[in-house]
Amino acid sequence: xxxxxxxxxxxxxxxxVLRNEHPDWFAPFxxxxxxxxxxxxxxxxxxxxxxxxGQPDEAIPVLLATYDSRRFLDLLNGDKVLVAFPYGDPTxxxxxxxx
Numbered sequence: 001x002x003x004x005x006x007x008x009x010x011x012x013x014x015x016x017v018l019r020n021e022h023p024d025w026f027a028p029f030x031x032x033x034x035x036x037x038x039x040x041x042x043x044x045x046x047x048x049x050x051x052x053x054g055q056p057d058e059a060i061p062v063l064l065a066t067y068d069s070r071r072f073l074d075l076l077n078g079d080k081v082l083v084a085f086p087y088g089d090p091t092x093x094x095x096x097x098x099x
Contacts, residue, residue, distance in 0.1 A: 015089060029085040032096065037079045038062055043069040045095060047083055060090075067095035 035047040036056070045067060049060045065083050067075065072095065075081075080099040086092055 011091075015091070019088075029090050030088050032082050032084045034099065035063075035065075035081055035083050037075060037077055037081055037095075039077060040067075040075045040079075043067060045075065045081075047081060047093065047095070049083070050080075063090055063093045065093035065095050072098060 033049050034054075035049045038046040038048055040046075043066055045065050046062050047065045048062050049057045051057045063083070065081075067081075075095075075098070081095045082097040082099060083093050084096045086094060
């Protein structure tokens with residue numbers, strides 16, 4: 001096994017332990033959330049999740065989200081986006097729509 005595979009296996013194990021020990025922390029990530037793009041480029045973007053009243057959610061750190069660079073060719077800093085978490089995991093954030 002390569003070192004990268006070892007790292008991924010360790011990350012999976014740690015996330016599984018966290019999910020089991022702190023299920024409430026992962027609960028919000030079952031649903032898509034709105035966010036603001038802080039920095040975008042190369043199919044990845046830093047996204048600040050927003051509260052329901054449109055303010056930055058200080059309880060959630062800025063997330064690194066992936067996106068389809070062909071679909072969102074002109075994604076700019078400050079754009080409002082909808083972010084989904086396919087596995088309920090904040091490390092797997094994906095931008096699915098621009099608002």
